[in-house]
Amino acid sequence: MMPPHEKAKSALKAGQIAGRRRSEFAIIEDYFAPLTQGDPLAYALKDDAAIIHPMPGMDLVVTVDGMVAGVHFLPDDPPEEIAQKLLRVNLSDLAAKGAEPLSYVLTCAWPRDLSLEWIERFAQGLSADQKRFGIHLIGGDTVATDGPLTLSLTAFGQTPEGSMIRRGGARPGDVVCVSGAIGDGAAGLRIARGEACEIDAAGRDYLLQRYRRPEPHLGLGQALRGIAHACADVSDGLLADAAHIGQASGVRLVLQAAKVPLSASAQSTGLDRVALITGGDDYELLFTLDVKAAGALSALSIETGVALNVIGRVDPRQGTKSGACLLNEQGREIEVAEMGYQHF
Amino acid sequence: MMPPHEKAKSALKAGQIAGRRRSEFAIIEDYFAPLTQGDPLAYALKDDAAIIHPMPGMDLVVTVDGMVAGVHFLPDDPPEEIAQKLLRVNLSDLAAKGAEPLSYVLTCAWPRDLSLEWIERFAQGLSADQKRFGIHLIGGDTVATDGPLTLSLTAFGQTPEGSMIRRGGARPGDVVCVSGAIGDGAAGLRIARGEACEIDAAGRDYLLQRYRRPEPHLGLGQALRGIAHACADVSDGLLADAAHIGQASGVRLVLQAAKVPLSASAQSTGLDRVALITGGDDYELLFTLDVKAAGALSALSIETGVALNVIGRVDPRQGTKSGACLLNEQGREIEVAEMGYQHF
Numbered sequence: 001m002m003p004p005h006e007k008a009k010s011a012l013k014a015g016q017i018a019g020r021r022r023s024e025f026a027i028i029e030d031y032f033a034p035l036t037q038g039d040p041l042a043y044a045l046k047d048d049a050a051i052i053h054p055m056p057g058m059d060l061v062v063t064v065d066g067m068v069a070g071v072h073f074l075p076d077d078p079p080e081e082i083a084q085k086l087l088r089v090n091l092s093d094l095a096a097k098g099a100e101p102l103s104y105v106l107t108c109a110w111p112r113d114l115s116l117e118w119i120e121r122f123a124q125g126l127s128a129d130q131k132r133f134g135i136h137l138i139g140g141d142t143v144a145t146d147g148p149l150t151l152s153l154t155a156f157g158q159t160p161e162g163s164m165i166r167r168g169g170a171r172p173g174d175v176v177c178v179s180g181a182i183g184d185g186a187a188g189l190r191i192a193r194g195e196a197c198e199i200d201a202a203g204r205d206y207l208l209q210r211y212r213r214p215e216p217h218l219g220l221g222q223a224l225r226g227i228a229h230a231c232a233d234v235s236d237g238l239l240a241d242a243a244h245i246g247q248a249s250g251v252r253l254v255l256q257a258a259k260v261p262l263s264a265s266a267q268s269t270g271l272d273r274v275a276l277i278t279g280g281d282d283y284e285l286l287f288t289l290d291v292k293a294a295g296a297l298s299a300l301s302i303e304t305g306v307a308l309n310v311i312g313r314v315d316p317r318q319g320t321k322s323g324a325c326l327l328n329e330q331g332r333e334i335e336v337a338e339m340g341y342q343h344f
Numbered sequence: 345m346m347p348p349h350e351k352a353k354s355a356l357k358a359g360q361i362a363g364r365r366r367s368e369f370a371i372i373e374d375y376f377a378p379l380t381q382g383d384p385l386a387y388a389l390k391d392d393a394a395i396i397h398p399m400p401g402m403d404l405v406v407t408v409d410g411m412v413a414g415v416h417f418l419p420d421d422p423p424e425e426i427a428q429k430l431l432r433v434n435l436s437d438l439a440a441k442g443a444e445p446l447s448y449v450l451t452c453a454w455p456r457d458l459s460l461e462w463i464e465r466f467a468q469g470l471s472a473d474q475k476r477f478g479i480h481l482i483g484g485d486t487v488a489t490d491g492p493l494t495l496s497l498t499a500f501g502q503t504p505e506g507s508m509i510r511r512g513g514a515r516p517g518d519v520v521c522v523s524g525a526i527g528d529g530a531a532g533l534r535i536a537r538g539e540a541c542e543i544d545a546a547g548r549d550y551l552l553q554r555y556r557r558p559e560p561h562l563g564l565g566q567a568l569r570g571i572a573h574a575c576a577d578v579s580d581g582l583l584a585d586a587a588h589i590g591q592a593s594g595v596r597l598v599l600q601a602a603k604v605p606l607s608a609s610a611q612s613t614g615l616d617r618v619a620l621i622t623g624g625d626d627y628e629l630l631f632t633l634d635v636k637a638a639g640a641l642s643a644l645s646i647e648t649g650v651a652l653n654v655i656g657r658v659d660p661r662q663g664t665k666s667g668a669c670l671l672n673e674q675g676r677e678i679e680v681a682e683m684g685y686q687h688f
Contacts, residue, residue, distance in 0.1 A: 025588075043510065043511070043512065043592075046511060046512060046588070046591070047441075047510060047511045047592065048407055048437040048440050048441060048511065048576055048577065049405045049406060049407040049437055049438070049440075049441045049443070049501075049508070050405070050406050050407075051403045051404060051405055051406070051508060052404045052406055053403070053404070054404075059395045059397075060395060060396045060397070060398075060404065061393045061394070061395055062393060062394050062395070062396055062449060062482070062483060062500075063392055063393040063394075063483065064449045064450075064451055064483055064484060064485050064498065065451075065485050066451040066452075066453055066485045066486075066487045066496070067487070068453050068487055068488070068489045068490075068491070070490055071488055071489065071490075072487070093392040093393055096392050096393075097391075097392060097393045099393070105406060105408045105498055106408075107408055107409075107410035107451070107496035108410075109410055109412050109494050138406070139406060139407065140408060141408050141409050141410045141496070142410075143410045143411070143412055143415060144412070144415055145412045145415065145491065145492065145494060146412075146414055146415075146491070146492060147412070147489065147490070147491020147492045147494065148490060148491045150412075150453050150489060150491065150494040152410065152451035152485070152496035154406075154408065154498040157393075164393070164395060166387065166391060167387070167390060167392065168387065168390060168391065232392055233392065244390070248387075248390040
């Protein structure tokens with residue numbers, strides 16, 4: 001974490017000494033306006049709107065994700081990490097599209113008893129990740145709520161015209177690949193909830209970090225432009241997101257359970273393979289590419305520093321079947337109760 | 345309200361007959377995908393992202409506003425009107441910038457017990473306003489919450505390059521104008537809450553509609569490009585929003601309380617003039633312009649069909665005083681407890 005900038009520090013102090021709430025505008029000026037990093041078209045968050053200028057020859061890509069305390073993160077998670085998860089799940093969507101990040105707008109519905117210290121730490125979390133991922137704040141809205149902390153972030157990125165990687169581009173005959181390891185998010189959530197499992201301290205820390213601060217694969221996503229036929233990030237669950245690609249593409253992704261890469265830490269939590277595969281919150285990239293291009297995967301993995309594994313193939317659509325299925329080692333379809341996280 | 349499209353109808357029926365929840369994806373496909381109006385760059389809401397193409401020579405303007413049940417609307421307000429208020433408060437921001445609407449993305453945090461009928465009516469409200477104001481959905485996220493219904497909408501618009509009307513452009517010597525009538529939002533909220541006041545049925549209906557379905561002044565905003573030096577819409581309260589213009593411009597807006605236009609209905613609720621002036625939720629346009637241009641106001645009012653009134657002047661900034669003040673008929677500053685709605 002960065003040290004708080006001096007202005008935020010003194011504002012916090014004033015708030016504490018006075019023992020009273022600070023106005024929405026003071027909070028925006030002290031904690032959020034610095035996150036615009038001087039972008040003149042963000043007008044220091046003092047206007048009703050901002051202007052976005054994608055570079056000439058680039059498409060402007062927009063994505064939005066919301067998070068609710070108790071659903072997407074735990075209310076007592078560190079505020080820096082809540083901020084970073086919010087930013088990163090959106091960056092992960094940009095990564096899946098092959099986009100480079102530009103800027104974002106933010107809506108925060110804050111419980112009335114949230115402390116200034118909490119808000120300051122939340123802004124510090126954003127600030128650290130902004131520098132790391134090359135994105136900055138250009139607008140937002142802060143409102144009060146009597147319910148749980150609720151956040152929404154709309155992120156903007158750019159791709160060379162016409163080169164955004166779609167969900168709907170998978171073709172029969174493609175191979176299906178996934179980055180990194182699957183199941184760490186689900187395993188990390190189990191640990192964050194304090195559910196019993198036998199795992200050493202290093203494994204616990206690894207999984208907690210994977211759950212709280214997923215790593216958006218921006219470099220990999222950009223490298224996949226022109227190579228991947230379809231791509232999505234794994235948020236709802238590997239099988240569910242594969243089905244989304246299948247449905248959008250009019251094909252069926254056939255995944256082999258045994259080939260899905262799981263970390264040793266995730267396996268040691270006692271969750272079974274199918275639970276890890278369908279758990280969600282992984283933020284790995286799931287993509288399809290021509291079988292002839294599959295030879296380039298090892299070079300791509302070395303270039304981007306991200307492990308890449310072939311986990312299945314793309315079949316033609318079969319009637320009303322779902323867009324994806326999971327096979328066991330005998331090649332039979334595994335019956336899965338829930339393909340991924342269900343919001344409703 | 346429009347009749348529901350057939351697909352939504354049958355989906356609703358299926359949901360009721362099955363007596364079980366529908367998946368997030370089915371809800372999106374049935375109720376929200378039609379709101380993209382076939383924009384190919386919205387990918388029928390089946391992708392992780394959409395693409396926005398402002399026209400050549402236009403600046404892309406972005407604004408965001410959140411709303412929480414119990415704070416910005418009442419939980420039992422009609423769902424169509426909640427949807428329309430959400431869209432309209434954002435359209436009002438675009439209006440204040442002189443922008444024409446393009447598209448929007450939406451985040452909905454829905455209580456788990458929200459009915460399919462509620463969601464269908466919410467989508468119908470959006471659909472009707474989309475047609476009316478020339479805007480369409482391009483993306484979104486739906487999540488579940490254990491708290492109150494929480495909504496966030498990011499709206500996109502466009503202005504000819506460099507012509508967005510700023511908050512920070514007011515100059516000493518300008519006159520201050522406001523559209524329509526002020527205080528109807530505050531008076532309408534009072535009625536919506538069931539607080540006693542002597543007013544006839546027509547007055548009640550008028551004020552309730554003004555509170556629940558504010559009218560964004562898009563035509564007026566576009567007509568003010570090149571005329572208004574500064575503009576904001578009145579959401580927090582006339583005096584508070586005047587102060588925001590004053591602060592952003594480094595000037596002081598001096599408003600005369602007696603000149604602020606109030607509707608007869610609002611006055612008949614028994615709320616005093618200052619309470620109406622500082623109540624907020626008006627979504628009228630507050631702007632400043634050169635005193636020499638003030639002669640054009642009547643023509644502009646006729647052209648746009650919106651009443652326009654001069655309510656004050658712009659003075660140079662005076663030390664640490666706030667960016668706006670309200671004078672009584674003797675020219676003395678009225679002491680105001682709260683300049684506008686305080687979120688915290």
